[in-house]
Amino acid sequence: MKLQAVKGTNDILPEQDARWRSVVDAAAEVLGTASAGRLTTPIFEHAEVFEKSVGDSADLVVQKEMYTFEDRGGRRLSLRPEFTAAVVRAFIQHGMHTRPLPVKLWSAGPAFRAENVQRGRYRQFHQVNLETIGNATPLADAEAIELLYRTLARAGLTRHRIQLGSVGDPEDRAAYNAYLREALAPHAAELSEASRERLRLNPMRVLDSKDARDQELIAGLKRPLELLGDEARRHFDAVAGYLTAWGVPFEVDDSIVRGLDYYRRTAFEVHYVGIGAQSALGGGGRYDGLVELLGGPQLPGIGWAFGIERVLDALEQEGRGEAAVEGPVLFLVPLDDAAVGEGAALARRLREAGLRVEFAYQRRNPGKGLKDADRAGARYAALRGGSERERGVWQLKELASGEQREVREDELAPLLQAGAPGATKEL
RNA sequence: GUGGAUGUAGCUCAGUAGGUUAGAGCAUCGGAUUGUGGUUCCGAGGGUCGUGGGUUCAAAUCCCAUCAUCCACCCCA
Secondary structure (H helix, E strand, C coil): CCCCCCCCCCCCHHHHHHHHHHHHHHHHHHHHCCCEEEEECEEEEEEEHHHHHHHCCCCHHHCCCCCCEEECCCCCCEECCHHHHHHHHHHHHHHHHHCCCEEEEEEEEEEECCCCCCCCCCCEEEEEEEEEEEECCCCHHHHHHHHHHHHHHHCCCCCCCCEEEEECHHHHHHHHHHHHHHHHHHHHHEEEEHHHHHHHCCCHHHCCHHHHHHHHHHHEEEEEEHHCHHHHHHHHHHHHHHHHHHHCEEECCCCCCCCCCCCCEEEEECCCCCCCCEEEEEEEEECHHHHHHCCCCCCCCEEEEEHHHHHHHHHHHCCCCCCCCCCCEEEEEEHHHHHHHHHHHHHHHHHHHCEEEEECCCCCCCHHHHHHHCCCCCCCCEEHHHHHHHCCCCEEECCCCCCCCEEEHHHHHHHHHHHHHHHHHHH
């Protein structure tokens, strides 16, 4: 056990590939129907892209959860811990504000955080991300949330739940934080150590505490939703209204909080019961102000991301784990040395025609060859030795039924291409 | 960073009152079967017992350290 993948990173094996692709394909399909274009950005950026956007109090920075390093030119670079800042950077760099607004951009790829590992939490993980930049209406929020819900449904999930909240406008947030500080100050000594720290840096996050004593202290307090200003309140109600009208199931969650500073108003998460402690499949929210913060025009935005590994975990809970790896349609078995080259050449031609064909690399006897074909998962095997060569044919055998007949080489492609059921009957 | 559990073959695991060459099932390869597969039977290859140190005549087994994995805290995807 000498060399192995770095802690918190995973190999995606061939048998997992189909599931993986199906999730990304679901996103491409669903998000495409909403005219979102796919944007692929580098996996690393100048560190300041994330540092500026994320805010000083965010854990990403404070707890050094970013993989930041210096390259040979002395540039400080960071592996992306999330997509939003990088997408916004690309949006600004390419002058996308001149396109018809809003601009919808989706992405998929790895992200990195230097955290400790557990189920559903890895150091390299993968996300599907969507950003809608340039529209501040509640309709844009509802659209984004609906797309998130539908993408996951399309990927095969049936038991994911949307939780909707609001962190308010900056003034609301400031007011609520002040309220919390005041309300909790007398009990500060009773709070857990972590929560005392939160109270100092980002009081709202105290609501997130899983400490039983903390929860008791919090129980009687007002929630962020109760202290929303009029505009934020109307915005929230409108988003909820659209979702209800569209039949997107959701629950109001009055304790949704964001670790990142740039969120305003709408905040939401998708959860799934049964995938361990990290039950959030994804989350997102509105970030009016971020584009400007990163040096772009004053444009609002809303976006979300979900974790592909967590979705795959959830799919497994629903009994939709690894799909069987598809075998070749045809497996060619050379029964003598001359047939080895003939088989390879035939395979090449059939592959050129788009068929999935495999062959034995050396002469086999029929028993071995059929065994090879069987284990490769092939549907048909074709054998050829001296007597077949004389007649210019291959013995084509359907493995499942055992039916066999002689076919000329030029008959093979049309026969196999005719498709599974038809070809079977012909035999 | 903190806490708990676990590290024996590619995989799932046996194997402790310490005792010769460390086992099974599955998987792999070969043979039974040099022109017809899946079942079955036979055989083979594959192990620094996570790593390092200690105790002992003797360590997979006991002690210490260390690393890794899993789960949880924290935080989040």
